[in-house]
Amino acid sequence: MNWTDLQFFKGGDKIVADKLAAAINDGVSIFPPIHQIMRAFDTLPFDKVKVVILGQDPYPTKGHANGLAFAVSACVEPLPKSLKNIFNELESDTGVKRSCGSLRDWAEQGVLLLNNTLTVEEGKAGSHQGWGWEALTEEVVKTLSDKRENIVFILWGKKAQEKIPLIDASKHCIIKSSHPSPLSAYRGFFGSKPFSQTNAYLKSTDQEEIKWK
Secondary structure, X not given: OOHXXXXXXXXXXXXXXXXXXXXXXXXXOEEOOHHHOOHHHHHOOHXXXXXXXXXXXXXXXXXXXXXXXXXXXXXXXXXOHHHHHHHHHHHHHHOOOOOOOOOHHHHHOOEEEXXXXXXXXXXXXXXXXXXXXXXXXXXXXXXXXXXXXXXXXEEEOHHHHOOHHHOOOOOOEEEEEOOOOOOOHHHOOOOOOHHHHHHHHHXXXXXXXXXXX
């Protein structure tokens, strides 16, 4: 199966595309850049997904969002606070120290870095919620759950955890916690150990572990 087989790409994508075009025509800055919106799918084929990290929406700060959830370009400094918290938890959980904000290596190992909403207006977090992206992310999660086995779904934040009913917990692993943003990281994200839990599950199902570094 290919991502383009999803029903969203047979009509729902036009609804969102029309809204994006109207916003851009009005001079609104949209992130990530248009050519990177579908990068999560361009980077990782459907049948290679081993882990899904699901967040909320892209960074609303210029120069941050690049189409992979939580990632930034390698040269971006300082790191967004959510990503810095992710790296702090990674080190606490596994001992791996990481400072490079590009998570492309994770994607290339089978980690689908997906946001619940794929675009955002500059400076306005959550501004594209309800635009239609949720239909895509719901279909992605449900189709992966239905057609694949032994995937780890890492759900950070309430919006991501709304997808739990779409996942068959009898054949997949669900790891959930609060979002890594500074507003909620201390409410359960820190200490949740998602990285070691992921690798333990992958190992238990005879899959190659993710090299988080």
